[in-house]
Amino acid sequence: MKYFFNYSLFYILITFFFSAKLSGQQLKYGFEESTSNSYSKFNQTLLSEQSQISVLVCGPGQELYSKFGHAAIRIIDNKKNIDRVFNYGTFDPSMPNFYTKFLKGKMLYELSVTNTVQFLYTYQMEKRWVKELILNLGQEEKQRLFNFLEINALAENKYYLYDFVHNNCATAIIDVLQNELGETIEHNYNEEDYNKSFRNLIHEYLENNSWNRVGIDLVLGSVMDKTEKYPAYAFLPDYTAEQIKQMKVGQENLVRSERNLLRFNYNEISTPFLLAPGFWIGLFSLIILLLNYMDFKNGMRTWILDQVLFSIFGIMGVFLCFMWFGTDHKSTKFNFNVFWINPLFLILGIVLGKHKFVKYWHHIVLFVILILMLSHSIIWISGYQELSPMFIPLIVVIYLRVVFLLYHYYFVELYD
Numbered sequence: 036m037k038y039f040f041n042y043s044l045f046y047i048l049i050t051f052f053f054s055a056k057l058s059g060q061q062l063k064y065g066f067e068e069s070t071s072n073s074y075s076k077f078n079q080t081l082l083s084e085q086s087q088i089s090v091l092v093c094g095p096g097q098e099l100y101s102k103f104g105h106a107a108i109r110i111i112d113n114k115k116n117i118d119r120v121f122n123y124g125t126f127d128p129s130m131p132n133f134y135t136k137f138l139k140g141k142m143l144y145e146l147s148v149t150n151t152v153q154f155l156y157t158y159q160m161e162k163r164w165v166k167e168l169i170l171n172l173g174q175e176e177k178q179r180l181f182n183f184l185e186i187n188a189l190a191e192n193k194y195y196l197y198d199f200v201h202n203n204c205a206t207a208i209i210d211v212l213q214n215e216l217g218e219t220i221e222h223n224y225n226e227e228d229y230n231k232s233f234r235n236l237i238h239e240y241l242e243n244n245s246w247n248r249v250g251i252d253l254v255l256g257s258v259m260d261k262t263e264k265y266p267a268y269a270f271l272p273d274y275t276a277e278q279i280k281q282m283k284v285g286q287e288n289l290v291r292s293e294r295n296l297l298r299f300n301y302n303e304i305s306t307p308f309l310l311a312p313g314f315w316i317g318l319f320s321l322i323i324l325l326l327n328y329m330d331f332k333n334g335m336r337t338w339i340l341d342q343v344l345f346s347i348f349g350i351m352g353v354f355l356c357f358m359w360f361g362t363d364h365k366s367t368k369f370n371f372n373v374f375w376i377n378p379l380f381l382i383l384g385i386v387l388g389k390h391k392f393v394k395y396w397h398h399i400v401l402f403v404i405l406i407l408m409l410s411h412s413i414i415w416i417s418g419y420q421e422l423s424p425m426f427i428p429l430i431v432v433i434y435l436r437v438v439f440l441l442y443h444y445y446f447v448e449l450y451d
Contacts, residue, residue: 349381
């Protein structure tokens with residue numbers, strides 16, 4: 036469990052729990068400011084005919100926040116000594132109340148501007164590949180995109196609230212292109228070939244038996260299990276690149292050519308078996324199962340087991356409820372895992388005692404928990420919310436423990 040909390044939940048929060056809307060010029064990428072004010076601070080630079088606009092698509096890294104890749108827009112004009120990368124994926128950890136905003140889904144990201152050498156340096160150090168999609172644009176279109184990005188990068192426009200699956204560094208690129216190129220863009224794909232959910236898409240980038248995947252599956256709600264249409268796939272940079280390649284402007288492909296700026300092979304570091312969630316969840320479930328069997332065989336109840344087990348699950352249930360009701364994170368809404376990792380367990384874990392009044396209310400709470408767990412099983416079987424197979428042994432032993440405690444109450448404790 037220590038490995039899980041240290042390495043998984045922190046990066047889960049970093050990656051998945053920011054939400055809101057982009058703002059700026061006509062497209063709202065940042066705080067709403069008057070267009071006239073933005074233009075008054077904007078000194079227009081005219082690009083030359085040799086200028087070039089491209090999309091940079093970056094490969095995955097080893098840390099969870101980088102496993103899904105990255106994307107940015109590059110504008111280069113050697114005649115005007117311009118080589119800028121517009122990056123919608125940056126944030127400042129020194130901002131006031133950073134961690135509070137971060138946890139509640141109110142943390143600001145920003146559009147940053149850097150040069151290509153600085154941008155590529157990080158990916159060179161992390162050994163992550165970078166591809167460049169050079170866009171086939173006319174001079175007027177290039178100038179319009181450049182102006183938009185320059186205005187969007189002004190201090191009053193650059194900040195925005197970030198949502199991993201709806202508005203991120205990759206979806207911003209699609210939105211900017213569609214906003215500035217307008218109805219001239221045509222999409223060429225078969226909608227019937229794309230029927231995955233956000234959770235399915237995220238799974239493509241995560242090792243099966245890893246704390247990252249288990250933690251994500253635990254925290255994400257049922258809203259992530261709906262089948263999405265192809266445009267929604269653009270939250271992942273690989274699919275962003277695929278969509279851009281399929282776009283046409285007029286009768287011509289939007290992408291004129293493609294080249295590699297950095298070449299690296301991505302080799303994911305597998306979690307050692309003894310540190311993997313499958314091993315620890317299985318071992319923990321086996322211990323609970325054995326203790327439960329011993330209690331049943333001996334006609335007794337191990338109070339310390341219930342105190343530890345239910346306190347852990349109660350605290351985790353409170354956390355899941357907080358992520359559902361207490362934050363702005365869209366991806367954690369309607370998370371019915373709280374039906375089996377239930378905050379009510381905390382009552383059983385903290386309020387222990389052999390007084391008949393306490394025992395009576397304990398068995399009422401156990402009945403409620405059992406009903407909620409059965410409801411979760413129906414939700415899972417119906418396909419409304421996907422459940423990680425890693426949790427099945429744990430759910431089984433919790434079922435057995437709850438049923439045993441109800442049995443023990445009616446057939447043992449009432450006759451004490």
